[in-house]
Amino acid sequence: MKILVLMKMVPDIVEELEVAPDGKSLDLDAARPIVSESDDHALEQALLLKDRLGGSVVTLGVASRDLDDVLFTALAKGSDRAVKVEGVEQPLGTAAVAVLLAEVLPAVPGLMPVDLVVTGCQAIDDLDGLVAPFLAEKLGIPYVGVVTGVEAKAGEGRVTVLKEYAGGVRARYAVTLPAVLGIQAAEKPPRYVPVAKVRATMKTGKIETVAAPAVGIAPAVEVLRMTKPEAAGQAEMLEGDPEAVASKVAEILSARGLI
Amino acid sequence: MAGDIWVLAEHWRGNLSDITFELLVLGRELATGLGRPLRAVLLGHEAEGLAQALGAADGVLVVSDPALAEPNPEACCRALAALVDERRPEAVLVPWSNASADVLGLLAARAKLPLANFCRDVRVVDGGLEARCVLYGGKMEASVRLAGGPVVLGVLPGARAGAAARVANAPPVETASVAFPPEGRVQFEAYVEPAAGDVDLTQQDALVAVGRGMQTQDNLELAEELATALGGAVGASRPVIDQGWLPLSRQIGKSGATVKPKLYVAAGISGAPEHVEGMKNAELIIAINTDPQAPIFAVSHYGIVGDALDVLPALTAAVRAKKG
Numbered sequence: 001m002k003i004l005v006l007m008k009m010v011p012d013i014v015e016e017l018e019v020a021p022d023g024k025s026l027d028l029d030a031a032r033p034i035v036s037e038s039d040d041h042a043l044e045q046a047l048l049l050k051d052r053l054g055g056s057v058v059t060l061g062v063a064s065r066d067l068d069d070v071l072f073t074a075l076a077k078g079s080d081r082a083v084k085v086e087g088v089e090q091p092l093g094t095a096a097v098a099v100l101l102a103e104v105l106p107a108v109p110g111l112m113p114v115d116l117v118v119t120g121c122q123a124i125d126d127l128d129g130l131v132a133p134f135l136a137e138k139l140g141i142p143y144v145g146v147v148t149g150v151e152a153k154a155g156e157g158r159v160t161v162l163k164e165y166a167g168g169v170r171a172r173y174a175v176t177l178p179a180v181l182g183i184q185a186a187e188k189p190p191r192y193v194p195v196a197k198v199r200a201t202m203k204t205g206k207i208e209t210v211a212a213p214a215v216g217i218a219p220a221v222e223v224l225r226m227t228k229p230e231a232a233g234q235a236e237m238l239e240g241d242p243e244a245v246a247s248k249v250a251e252i253l254s255a256r257g258l259i
Numbered sequence: 260m261a262g263d264i265w266v267l268a269e270h271w272r273g274n275l276s277d278i279t280f281e282l283l284v285l286g287r288e289l290a291t292g293l294g295r296p297l298r299a300v301l302l303g304h305e306a307e308g309l310a311q312a313l314g315a316a317d318g319v320l321v322v323s324d325p326a327l328a329e330p331n332p333e334a335c336c337r338a339l340a341a342l343v344d345e346r347r348p349e350a351v352l353v354p355w356s357n358a359s360a361d362v363l364g365l366l367a368a369r370a371k372l373p374l375a376n377f378c379r380d381v382r383v384v385d386g387g388l389e390a391r392c393v394l395y396g397g398k399m400e401a402s403v404r405l406a407g408g409p410v411v412l413g414v415l416p417g418a419r420a421g422a423a424a425r426v427a428n429a430p431p432v433e434t435a436s437v438a439f440p441p442e443g444r445v446q447f448e449a450y451v452e453p454a455a456g457d458v459d460l461t462q463q464d465a466l467v468a469v470g471r472g473m474q475t476q477d478n479l480e481l482a483e484e485l486a487t488a489l490g491g492a493v494g495a496s497r498p499v500i501d502q503g504w505l506p507l508s509r510q511i512g513k514s515g516a517t518v519k520p521k522l523y524v525a526a527g528i529s530g531a532p533e534h535v536e537g538m539k540n541a542e543l544i545i546a547i548n549t550d551p552q553a554p555i556f557a558v559s560h561y562g563i564v565g566d567a568l569d570v571l572p573a574l575t576a577a578v579r580a581k582k583g
Contacts (some may be wrong), residue, residue: 013386013396014471016552026399030507043502084386095374124395124531126376127403133364142333142444146514159449164270164514166292168453168507176444182361185501186516220373221403222563224360229400229554235546235562245563246573249545250581252561256543258465259489259523259582 001055001152003046004111005079006101006119006131007071009033009064013124017228024223026125028091033066038120044186045150046118047078053154057099058111061086068207069198074199076193077160083108087212095129095220102138114178118160120135121145121182128220132182142178144175265288266316267362269331269341269354270309273414278354278423282316284413285381286352287424290317292383295349299430302338303329310432315424318431332361338437339370345431349408350388353359353382355415357514367411368402374411376404377532381412388412396531397554407535416513416536432494456508460515465491465522468511469499470540471526472548472567476504481571482526488578489522496534511536524574527566530555547571 011017011031020027046057058073061067061082064068071082092100106112117139119132136143148170149162157177162170164184175181238245253259265437267458282298290297293322302311304327310319322344326334339362343351353363367374372572379389379400388405390412407414412439460466467486469479479493484494494511495504511518512534523541524534528534530546530553538544546559547567563570 004290011395013398014550016550017395017398022402026395038496098368111468122376127394127401128376129367129374130360130364130376133361134368137365137368143361143365144332146365163357163452165330166514167517168510169517170451170453172448172451173331174446174448179444184362189502221375221390221405224402224404226394226399226401228552229397230555234448235504235556235559237556237562237564239564242523242565242569242573243577245565245570246577248276248575248578249561251565252545253489253522253541253578254581256521258543259578 001049001116001154002114003055003057003116003118004114005043005046005057005059005074006038007039007043007059007061007074008123008246009067009070010036010124013150015219016230019226023225025226034065036069036120036123037124038097038183038185040185040190041186042120043077043079044072044119044188044190045183045195048187049150049152050078053152058083059113060085062092062100062212068117071207072202072205073198074253075194075205076189077191078150078197081208082205083111083208086209093128094123094126095130095134096215098129098131098134098138100212100215101131101135103215104210107213108210116178117180121147121184128225130182132180136180139179139180141180142175143180143182144173146184147181150181152168169170262294262299262460263346263348263415264293265348265351266297266299266312267351267359268299268319268352269356269359270303270306271358275309275312275547276354276358277421278355278356280315280424281416281419282352282354283313283424284419284421285414287315289350289381289383289388289413290295292388293360298348300339302327302335309433311389311429312425314426314428316430319436320435321421322437322448324437326443329441330358331447332365333443333445334439335362336365336369337439338517340367342411342435342439343372344368347409351409351411352414353411357417360413362486363411363413370409371468372409372411373406373407374413376413377485378412378414379418381414386422393532397485397535398552415532417539428559429484453508456506458508459520460492460494460511463492463518463520465489466494466518466520467491467524467526468494468496468528470496470497470528473499474568476502478568479504481568485571485575485578488575490518491522494518525559525570528555529553529556
């Protein structure tokens with residue numbers, strides 16, 4: 001089975017985020033990029049399928065700060081190829097990225113056709129689109145999202161996926177290949193790869209590059225402003241060292257009859 | 260017809276979802292603001308009975324077909340895209356839920372419509388629609404203006420209280436037919452029920468919920484100790500479950516349990532919308548997070564800016580001391 005994994009970088013939300021001077025976007029220079037979490041799970045799911053069925057995994061992303069580290073890590077984990085789309089001048093919205101990918105994939109030597117495209121089912125910056133279903137429609141192939149498991153047998157022309165609903169209930173679907181899957185979580189946590197192995201891969205491995213085609217699409221939604229959310233204002237902040245706040249909490253719980 | 264406000268009436272395993280009523284309340288505001296009718300769209304098979312509960316809408320558009328008998332995003336998208344092409348509503352409000360998120364993306368792509376995701380609020384401003392969208396795990400909000408319709412709005416749970424849309428009057432029902440291929444590319448096979456967990460989170464008076472801020476699996480012991488002292492149990496946000504530190508039965512939020520305990524201690528949980536959805540109605544919420552900007556503080560009653568690894572043991576000791 002030949003699997004394409006799409007990965008992208010998003011700001012690390014553990015860090016403080018700031019609005020850019022234009023008042024309409026995030027200050028990306030001030031943010032620390034990390035790989036979108038569900039994309040990391042998509043890579044793991046692809047590698048699990050390769051472990052079980054053989055075949056190959058190609059990891060691809062649109063060039064952005066620190067993406068090379070993620071692609072080399074993917075190679076170190078077992079991805080057979082890593083491809084970077086270069087020449088995109090400014091950060092594109094999700095809808096535009098899907099258009100760009102649909103145009104660029106056929107231009108990557110030896111890539112298409114693939115049996116499966118996997119990527120995260122959503123990212124924290126997906127304002128105006130979702131890459132996986134948008135790309136599926138562009139490619140004219142089926143899509144299932146919120147996937148937490150994929151089973152396949154070689155040569156069957158389909159996969160069986162587990163899709164999450166609410167309350168821990170999931171449903172099993174048979175999906176005709178080729179298909180795009182939006183991964184919520186892989187069957188196992190993303191595998192660990194030692195830093196030394198990533199460093200070694202940086203010396204021996206190669207990131208292929210492909211030029212981005214010009215994609216002229218107007219943004220589907222106009223951002224008027226970006227703001228930090230107004231705090232609901234109801235949290236009373238307890239201050240002091242851990243023992244002091246703990247004692248305050250114990251008083252509150254006691255007063256409410258909770259202890 | 261053209262220009263209506265539509266709400267996708269989400270239903271699952273025989274029941275309309277709560278979010279359907281929330282969207283009907285929001286949809287009514289938009290319909291009134293634009294001077295348009297509000298229509299609920301019900302896709303299913305022999306699900307017409309559910310239409311009777313959608314009286315908050317001016318009318319219900321029903322597509323009934325065996326292809327829609329089980330939840331199937333591909334079939335739902337086929338039906339909805341065909342209806343949108345034919346009738347050109349001003350806006351389609353779709354729940355941002357696990358059951359409907361696939362339909363949302365597929366519909367926007369197939370019908371080539373602008374999409375705004377993660378809407379916390381939508382209003383009519385100067386005769387057009389503006390949405391407030393939650394980005395970056397709840398740490399930022401983008402206010403966006405949508406071009407004239409049709410547009411697709413993915414609306415988060417909790418955008419409005421749904422109670423006002425639970426009305427008794429039966430709405431006019433119109434049936435539409437859509438052609439489905441004999442064999443879909445995506446076929447529902449079966450539900451997989453959750454494995455019974457050791458603990459039923461929904462029955463606990465006290466929950467200590469842990470998130471990524473706990474850093475390692477070994478540190479969860481600190482939460483277990485506090486939960487034991489409180490006579491409750493430990494739950495978790497998605498990253499903890501995905502790391503395999505706790506079983507799926509301990510997950511709280513969109514894909515897991517919805518809980519309303521008397522006490523909810525959130526330790527090292529940032530408060531992404533997917534988690535908040537499952538715990539926001541707890542009676543007393545106390546959050547511990549190193550990040551003073553963490554969105555969890557916006558839904559908490561008490562907040563502690565600090566490292567859960569330091570605060571939890573102190574809390575356990577203080578609770579034990581108080582209990583004597």
